[in-house]
Amino acid sequence: MSKNAELLARRQAAVPRGVASATPIFTERAENAELWDADGRRYLDFAVGIAVCNTGHRHPKVISAVEEQLKRYTHTAFQVSAYEPYIALAERLNEAAPIKDAKTIFFTTGAEAVENAIKVARVATGRQGVIAFRGAFHGRTALTGALTGKIVPYRMGAGPAVPGIYHAPFPVPHHGVSVDDAFYGLETIFKVEIEAKDVAAIIVEPVQGEGGFYVAPKDFMVRLRKLCDDHGILLICDEIQTGFARTGKIFATEHYDVEPDLITVAKALAGGFPLSGLIGKASIIDTPLPGGMGGTYGGSPIGIAAAHAVMDVIADEKLCARAEKIGARMKERLEAMKGRVDTAPIGDIRGLGAMVAFELVTEKGGNTPNPAATSALVAKALSHGLIILSCGYWANTIRLLAPVTVPDEQLEEGLNMLEKALVDVAAAAKAA
Numbered sequence: 001m002s003k004n005a006e007l008l009a010r011r012q013a014a015v016p017r018g019v020a021s022a023t024p025i026f027t028e029r030a031e032n033a034e035l036w037d038a039d040g041r042r043y044l045d046f047a048v049g050i051a052v053c054n055t056g057h058r059h060p061k062v063i064s065a066v067e068e069q070l071k072r073y074t075h076t077a078f079q080v081s082a083y084e085p086y087i088a089l090a091e092r093l094n095e096a097a098p099i100k101d102a103k104t105i106f107f108t109t110g111a112e113a114v115e116n117a118i119k120v121a122r123v124a125t126g127r128q129g130v131i132a133f134r135g136a137f138h139g140r141t142a143l144t145g146a147l148t149g150k151i152v153p154y155r156m157g158a159g160p161a162v163p164g165i166y167h168a169p170f171p172v173p174h175h176g177v178s179v180d181d182a183f184y185g186l187e188t189i190f191k192v193e194i195e196a197k198d199v200a201a202i203i204v205e206p207v208q209g210e211g212g213f214y215v216a217p218k219d220f221m222v223r224l225r226k227l228c229d230d231h232g233i234l235l236i237c238d239e240i241q242t243g244f245a246r247t248g249k250i251f252a253t254e255h256y257d258v259e260p261d262l263i264t265v266a267k268a269l270a271g272g273f274p275l276s277g278l279i280g281k282a283s284i285i286d287t288p289l290p291g292g293m294g295g296t297y298g299g300s301p302i303g304i305a306a307a308h309a310v311m312d313v314i315a316d317e318k319l320c321a322r323a324e325k326i327g328a329r330m331k332e333r334l335e336a337m338k339g340r341v342d343t344a345p346i347g348d349i350r351g352l353g354a355m356v357a358f359e360l361v362t363e364k365g366g367n368t369p370n371p372a373a374t375s376a377l378v379a380k381a382l383s384h385g386l387i388i389l390s391c392g393y394w395a396n397t398i399r400l401l402a403p404v405t406v407p408d409e410q411l412e413e414g415l416n417m418l419e420k421a422l423v424d425v426a427a428a429a430k431a432a
């Protein structure tokens with residue numbers, strides 16, 4: 001029995017199925033874009049822990065910053081005896097974020113950052129309602145799960161939804177929802193569900209992550225800001241998946257010339273160590289009382305040390321420009337794969353910077369989602385040595401999340417593996 005198979009059997013016996021794994025392999029070690037499994041097989045990792053290791057697995061500067069921190073102290077709780085690197089990281093994010101007069105607080109997970117964003121919005125406005133978008137993903141806790149705009153598997157059977165949460169359509173023109181349709185949906189909520197004056201916040205991902213890498217059109221974000229201003233509603237940008245060089249900017253919101261009131265960050269912020277944060281306009285984020293926010297591990301010194309190194313690496317290695325280059329090359333190769341007669345039919349190809357995705361459809365030139373081909377492609381790619389993830393409201397989207405530090409030859413190697421897998425999936429469909 002292979003070590004992977006042995007571990008899979010132990011996992012199935014000891015760990016609930018609720019925490020699903022996208023692949024049946026178990027990690028032995030990982031460096032930058034490469035990962036080796038328990039049987040010693042090498043893979044290229046175009047998932048990087050779900051958009052976490054944008055700076056690659058174990059970036060030497062991140063590892064050495066963490067090692068230095070381990071020699072000094074590992075945990076004191078910021079609420080008990082605070083530490084300078086936390087303040088310095090807040091200063092760096094306040095400076096980098098597209099928010100004037102910002103302050104930042106740190107937590108541990110993305111869901112925790114979102115929970116706190118909603119808390120701040122409610123305290124600051126004295127209102128209860130929150131609007132999220134269909135297909136959005138904001139987490140799996142009771143509140144963030146309720147914000148997440150997809151029932152199966154995130155909310156199935158988990159009891160009555162948290163009250164005060166409403167979902168508007170997200171604009172996806174090629175699935176028949178224009179920006180005007182999305183605004184009609186929002187205005188309808190104000191007419192039939194909750195008055196605008198009772199809405200505390202609208203939360204939006206500038207590029208939907210789990211929902212399918214749908215990029216918010218620029219006029220949508222601009223109109224959303226105006227709608228919020230017209231009604232005294234706060235705008236929260238969830239940048240947990242889009243942040244830290246992934247889209248070619250530190251914050252995807254920077255592509256839009258829109259100033260949010262609050263921004264949630266996590267994942268790539270600390271390059272593989274658990275750290276999240278909430279950045280907000282001082283007049284808003286300062287409204288909860290002392291003690292009203294925080295958490296035992298919030299802003300762990302280890303995560304903070306890693307995040308400083310991540311910010312240095314992004315600047316030193318010009319990763320924002322690199323993300324643009326990687327994304328352009330991915331799109332070019334995907335267009336060529338789409339044009340071949342012997343690949344599984346590819347639909348829309350999209351993305352921002354190195355946050356790139358494509359859809360699998362039932363026939364060339366068509367638009368009907370093909371979820372079966374999508375899961376077959378994930379498995380085939382793995383058999384060729386490439387780790388990729390699917391996503392999407394229609395379960396037919398493949399997202400490519402190579403580390404932004406991936407060397408050119410490994411980027412090509414991974415895309416060659418993907419191309420082979422697309423040919424295999426088409427051949428299997430023909431044979432069936």
Ligand SMILES: Cc1ncc(COP(=O)(O)O)c(C=O)c1O
Pocket residue numbers: 050109110111112114137138139140205209210238239240241266267
């Ligand atoms: C946009 C977005 N928000 C929130 C979350 C939740 O983050 P976490 O899994 O760290 O709780 C995620 C996780 O995928 C995400 O992509």
